[in-house]
Amino acid sequence: MIKKVLIILLFVLLGLSLYSVVKYNTFGKDKTVVARHYIDYGMKETGSQNIVTAVVVLYRGFDTLGEVTVLFLAATALGALLHGLRFKSKEKEPSSLIVSTAARYIFPLIILFGTYVFVHGHLTPGGGFPGGVIIASAFLLLFLAYTQKEVSEKTLSLTEGTAGILYVITGLLGLVMLNSFLANFLPKGIPGKLLSAGIIPLIYILIGFKVGAEMTGVLRNLKEEEK
Amino acid sequence: MSSIIIIFVSILVLFMLGATIVAWVTKDLLIAVLSSGAISLIASILYLILQAPDVAITEAAIGAGLTTGIFVYVLKKTERFEK
Amino acid sequence: MNGGAMFYGAAIALIIGGIMIAATKRNLIKIIIGLNIMETGVNLLLITTGYISGGTAPIMNKTWTKVVDPIPQALVLTAIVIGIAVTAMALSIVVRIYEKNNSLDIRKIKEMRW
Amino acid sequence: MVNPILIIAISLFGAFFIALISPFVKRTGKIIAFLTIGFDLYIGATLALKSLRTPVIAYTAGFKPPFSINLVVEPFSAVFLLIVLTISFLISLYYLAHPGEEPEDKFFTLLILNITGASGIIMTGDLFNLFVFFEITAISSYALVSIRKQKASLEGGIKYLIISSIGSSLFLVAIALLYGQTGTLNIADIAAKLPFINKSVALVAFLLILVAFFVESEIFPFNGWAPDAYQGAGEGISALLAGVISKAGLYALIRLTFTLLDLPLRSKLLIVFGIMTFLIAELSALKQKRVKRMLAYSSIGQMGLVVAIFGIGTIPALKAAIFQGVNHAVSKVALFLLVGMVIKNLGIYELDDYKGLGRENPLLGLLFSLAILNLLGFPLFAGFWSKLSILLSTGKQGLYLLLSLILTGAIVEVYYYVRFMKILYERNEEASHLEIHLLEAIPIIAMAAFIIIIGVNPGLITPLFEKASEAIFMKFSYINLVIGG
Numbered sequence: 001m002i003k004k005v006l007i008i009l010l011f012v013l014l015g016l017s018l019y020s021v022v023k024y025n026t027f028g029k030d031k032t033v034v035a036r037h038y039i040d041y042g043m044k045e046t047g048s049q050n051i052v053t054a055v056v057v058l059y060r061g062f063d064t065l066g067e068v069t070v071l072f073l074a075a076t077a078l079g080a081l082l083h084g085l086r087f088k089s090k091e092k093e094p095s096s097l098i099v100s101t102a103a104r105y106i107f108p109l110i111i112l113f114g115t116y117v118f119v120h121g122h123l124t125p126g127g128g129f130p131g132g133v134i135i136a137s138a139f140l141l142l143f144l145a146y147t148q149k150e151v152s153e154k155t156l157s158l159t160e161g162t163a164g165i166l167y168v169i170t171g172l173l174g175l176v177m178l179n180s181f182l183a184n185f186l187p188k189g190i191p192g193k194l195l196s197a198g199i200i201p202l203i204y205i206l207i208g209f210k211v212g213a214e215m216t217g218v219l220r221n222l223k224e225e226e227k
Numbered sequence: 228m229s230s231i232i233i234i235f236v237s238i239l240v241l242f243m244l245g246a247t248i249v250a251w252v253t254k255d256l257l258i259a260v261l262s263s264g265a266i267s268l269i270a271s272i273l274y275l276i277l278q279a280p281d282v283a284i285t286e287a288a289i290g291a292g293l294t295t296g297i298f299v300y301v302l303k304k305t306e307r308f309e310k
Numbered sequence: 311m312n313g314g315a316m317f318y319g320a321a322i323a324l325i326i327g328g329i330m331i332a333a334t335k336r337n338l339i340k341i342i343i344g345l346n347i348m349e350t351g352v353n354l355l356l357i358t359t360g361y362i363s364g365g366t367a368p369i370m371n372k373t374w375t376k377v378v379d380p381i382p383q384a385l386v387l388t389a390i391v392i393g394i395a396v397t398a399m400a401l402s403i404v405v406r407i408y409e410k411n412n413s414l415d416i417r418k419i420k421e422m423r424w
Numbered sequence: 425m426v427n428p429i430l431i432i433a434i435s436l437f438g439a440f441f442i443a444l445i446s447p448f449v450k451r452t453g454k455i456i457a458f459l460t461i462g463f464d465l466y467i468g469a470t471l472a473l474k475s476l477r478t479p480v481i482a483y484t485a486g487f488k489p490p491f492s493i494n495l496v497v498e499p500f501s502a503v504f505l506l507i508v509l510t511i512s513f514l515i516s517l518y519y520l521a522h523p524g525e526e527p528e529d530k531f532f533t534l535l536i537l538n539i540t541g542a543s544g545i546i547m548t549g550d551l552f553n554l555f556v557f558f559e560i561t562a563i564s565s566y567a568l569v570s571i572r573k574q575k576a577s578l579e580g581g582i583k584y585l586i587i588s589s590i591g592s593s594l595f596l597v598a599i600a601l602l603y604g605q606t607g608t609l610n611i612a613d614i615a616a617k618l619p620f621i622n623k624s625v626a627l628v629a630f631l632l633i634l635v636a637f638f639v640e641s642e643i644f645p646f647n648g649w650a651p652d653a654y655q656g657a658g659e660g661i662s663a664l665l666a667g668v669i670s671k672a673g674l675y676a677l678i679r680l681t682f683t684l685l686d687l688p689l690r691s692k693l694l695i696v697f698g699i700m701t702f703l704i705a706e707l708s709a710l711k712q713k714r715v716k717r718m719l720a721y722s723s724i725g726q727m728g729l730v731v732a733i734f735g736i737g738t739i740p741a742l743k744a745a746i747f748q749g750v751n752h753a754v755s756k757v758a759l760f761l762l763v764g765m766v767i768k769n770l771g772i773y774e775l776d777d778y779k780g781l782g783r784e785n786p787l788l789g790l791l792f793s794l795a796i797l798n799l800l801g802f803p804l805f806a807g808f809w810s811k812l813s814i815l816l817s818t819g820k821q822g823l824y825l826l827l828s829l830i831l832t833g834a835i836v837e838v839y840y841y842v843r844f845m846k847i848l849y850e851r852n853e854e855a856s857h858l859e860i861h862l863l864e865a866i867p868i869i870a871m872a873a874f875i876i877i878i879g880v881n882p883g884l885i886t887p888l889f890e891k892a893s894e895a896i897f898m899k900f901s902y903i904n905l906v907i908g909g
Contacts, residue, residue, distance in 0.1 A: 002645050002648065003333070003648070005645060006333075006645055006646070006648075007329075007333045007334075009635075009645075010329060010333070010590070010635075011326065011329075013594070013628070013631055013632060013635065033490075033606075033607045033608055034381065034490050034491060034609070035360075035379040035381050035607065037491055038380055038491075039368065039377050042370075042380075043370045045487075049369055049370050050281070050368070050369045050370075051369065051370060051377070051380040052279075052281045052282075052368050052369075052380045052383045052384055053281070055380050055381060055383075055384040056384045056387055056388075058485045058487075058492075059384075059485055059487060059491060059492050060381075060384055060385075060485075060492070060493060060552070060553075061484060062484040062485070062492075062493040062553060063384075063493065063552060063553055063556050064388065065432075065436070066388075066544070066556035066557060066559075066560060067387075067391050067392065067556060069436060069537060069540070069560055070391065070392050070395045070556070070559055070560055070563060071391055071395050072440070072443070072537075073395065073534065073537050073560060073563050073564055073567070074394075074395035074396070074398045074399050074563060075398075076443070076530050076533050076534060076567075077399050077402065077530075077534060077563065077564070077566070077571075078398055078402040079527075079530055080527055080530035080531060080534065080567060080571055081402040081403060081405075081406055081571065082402055082405065082406070083526065083527045083530070084526075085405070085406070085409060117284075124369070125281045125283070125367070125369065126281065126284050127285075127387075129285055129289070129387060129390075129391055130284045130287075130289070133285075133288040133289050133293050134288055136293065137288070137292060137293065140293075140296055154447040157444070157446060157447045158444060158447065160440075160443055161440050161441065161442075161443035161445070164436065164439075164440030164443065164444075165437060165440045165441060165444060168436050168437045169437075171429075171433060172433055174485075174486070175427065175429065175433075178486050179486075180482075180483050180485060180486040180487075181427070181433065181482070181484045181485070182485045183485055183486035184485070184486065191370070215293060218297065218398050219296065219297070219300070221402075222297065222300040222301065222304075222401075222402075222405075223300065233316065236316050236317070240316055240319070240320040243323075243324065244320070244323055244327070247327040247328075247331075247347060248327075250331065250340075250344075250347065251327070251331050251335075256337070256339050256340065259339075259340060259343050260339075260343060263343045263346050263347055266324070266347055266350055267346075267350055270350050270354055273317065273320070273354060273357075274354075277317070277358065277361045277378070278365055278366055278367045278368075278378045279357050279360075279378070279383045279386070280367050280369075281383055281387060282353075282386050282387060282390070285387055285390050285391075286350075286353070286390055289390050289391065289393075289394050290346075290350065290390060290393070290394070293394060294346065294393075294394055294397055297394075297397065297398055297401060298343075298397075298401070301339070301401045301404065301405055302339070304405055304408070305404070305405065305408040305414055306408075306414060309339075309340060309414075310413075310415060325593070325597065329590060332586060332590065338582065341586060345586065345589050345590070348590070348593050349593060352593050352596045352597055352600070355600050356596070356599075356600045356603075359600050359603060359604040381603070381609070382600075382603065385552055385599075388556060389596060392556070392559050395559075395563060396559075396563060396585070396589055399563055399566055399567065399585065400566075400582065400586075400589075403566070403570050403578055403582045404582065406578050407578050407579070407582065410573075410575050410578065
């Protein structure tokens with residue numbers, strides 16, 4: 001009964017919000033103050049060609065640290081919850097030769113592509129999060145092709161721990177040198193070059209590794225307990 | 228926005244709503260998972276139309292790809308059909 | 311008509327549809343799928359809010375005149391990642407519940423009173 | 425120079441550090457968590473003291489707000505920061521002598537991150553950053569609740585997750601609405617632009633925020649998850665829910681409805697929903713046979729009471745609400761930790777199993793009675809002064825109906841707690857003896873000392889609440905602080 005009331009209430013609320021959104025937040029109109037600043041001065045202030053990246057890593061970098069933490073949290077929690085889980089063993093059939101051969105050649109390519117995506121985050125669309133996930137998907141392919149393949153938990157834990165600590169240290173260096181957490185303490189360089197935008201590529205590389213390790217860990221945990 | 232794009236968008240949106248309904252009514256959880264993946268994929272096309280390539284890539288990789296993968300793993304561990 | 315109603319409508323429909331699935335279905339995996347659909351709707355709503363007619367993606371080339379709002383895009387990047395974190399979390403609890411009860415139906419799980 | 429960001433940075437460092445070394449050295453999580461939270465408390469206390477004279481603001485990324493995220497510690501957030509960090513520290517102290525849940529290193533990582541999220545919610549000055557920290561707190565709470573992997577904990581966890589996810593998505597919709605209207609995400613900036621926001625958009629955003637944070641602060645009808653979560657979680661985690669997680673949710677509710685969207689509707693809604701929660705929860709507590717579930721309902725009821733008093737909105741009422749919030753946190757955390765000690769030693773859950781325990785174990789009985797009497801507002805305990813100021817501030821506003829409802833709820837509360845105390849001191853030859861580890865008892869004794877000292881001399885702490893209530897009452901001082909000058 002309580003649940004029904006709750007549902008009705010939610011729908012009334014959402015109906016109202018639909019009404020007000022469609023009516024008052026006019027579509028396609030420039031309504032921003034802060035965004036204007038980012039667009040006009042963003043490239044000069046950060047040295048990043050991709051303004052979304054500048055916003056994600058610098059202007060709202062604190063959010064991104066939180067976001068990385070959320071993912072870390074989910075990976076840790078998943079590991080903790082599935083800890084010691086045992087299911088009835090199912091017959092494990094090795095995958096076909098075609099899949100495993102293809103996987104052997106495609107795996108390094110996907111890893112390379114993922115790395116490309118997170119290294120070029122300040123120049124092209126992409127960045128640390130999709131890059132890391134692409135790397136994790138390479139491992140997914142590996143898990144599918146070679147059912148016995150293992151990535152050791154030690155390596156994953158070490159990677160995510162190191163990347164996370166380096167991220168925090170980068171932030172603290174900004175605090176020490178420029179008196180502001182996550183401030184850009186490296187030279188900005190020429191926008192458009194690979195080595196530009198100060199700490200942005202550095203942070204995106206760390207995020208790429210961290211996300212890659214965490215997502216691989218999630219997949220590994222889900223897979224492993226099938227034994 | 229030109230009218231061709233609007234028509235294209237309308238079709239995509241219709242597909243999206245169709246997928247939502249499929250996810251709602253189907254008893255086969257795998258189909259529900261795949262339609263939720265399809266919704267993510269269409270959303271990522273809409274993000275491209277709305278000039279958000281970063282988001283489109285992320286949504287395609289995470290929302291459509293990895294999430295579906297995790298769901299499928301879990302379905303393998305539990306049960307595929309809703310009783 | 312400039313397409314606004316389309317995007318906003320799709321976003322709101324996804325949010326409502328997702329919540330409806332989460333609220334009316336009894337299967338835990340279905341509920342989580344509903345939450346996922348709802349999150350997609352919210353993200354679409356945010357991106358639509360940041361769209362500017364005739365704007366291009368916020369990647370600065372030499373020739374740019376009008377650029378869409380980068381902030382909602384940054385927010386949605388965060389929201390997508392948070393979404394998968396919640397999903398993974400939820401599914402791991404679901405796996406455990408299935409192990410304990412051998413069912414995904416919230417009615418069959420004895421102590422689960424809603 | 426103390427920077428509020430250090431609290432977040434060091435906690436995250438601690439959490440990542442556990443992940444880094446746990447494959448090589450097992451079972452270090454406990455110590456690292458204790459040290460990290462202790463450090464947080466040190467920084468938090470320094471900041472809080474400093475903020476009473478001059479509020480502290482920190483920018484990130486080297487850009488001024490509204491262009492970057494900022495953290496603000498002013499008297500109101502300082503009080504909540506102190507509550508949250510002190511309670512967390514005491515809980516981590518308790519866990520030094522008490523086994524954590526398995527796997528232990530991961531458990532303590534989650535604990536640290538939960539506290540990081542709660543302090544982030546309290547300090548942040550940015551709406552979307554609030555959402556991120558809210559999610560950090562929420563996700564770690566789901567995990568902490570269900571980590572025992574028993575039926576009840578898993579159910580509590582998944583219910584909490586489903587309801588809270590819907591709430592947080594609604595919050596995100598509210599953020600989208602407000603951003604579309606104002607083009608900024610800074611709380612002070614949006615608050616300053618409130619007159620220019622379309623009225624109905626503001627109203628819808630307000631309602632969405634209300635729903636989202638009613639879930640977190642356990643307000644009816646959005647608290648369906650709470651009794652199960654309290655019951656299923658480990659006792660230390662139940663204490664965390666009562667003293668830290670719900671308090672962070674309460675802070676966000678108050679900050680967003682008083683500073684961000686200061687609508688006249690607020691007062692009515694908070695009072696009605698708050699008092700409803702109070703009455704329903706107290707009546708449900710009456711029926712419970714299990715100690716933890718009874719305490720859970722009592723906890724929900726207290727949150728309702730505090731929210732209702734906040735709803736009155738005058739300075740004395742705000743002061744009373746903050747005071748009651750502190751008292752509730754202290755008493756309830758002490759009670760949950762005591763129950764945890766009993767369960768660890770004897771493994772009993774039912775109310776009737778407690779027969780004679782207080783008589784057999786004088787220290788345990790004494791601590792139980794102190795916490796309960798404080799909660800009930802017995803004279804010469806801290807709770808007396810907060811209950812008294814609640815009644816005075818309600819009466820002063822002429823809200824006699826509210827006053828009588830509060831008294832009704834309070835009588836119910838007295839009834840079932842006195843019943844519990846009677847069971848504790850009943851004659852029972854078979855009552856077992858408890859081994860109380862000194863380290864476990866220290867946090868509870870510290871809280872008992874607080875209760876008595878403040879009870880004898882409330883003037884020690886009331887100036888703090890005075891400043892805090894003034895700070896939340898005058899939203900323009902907050903706005904000026906962040907985006908003025």
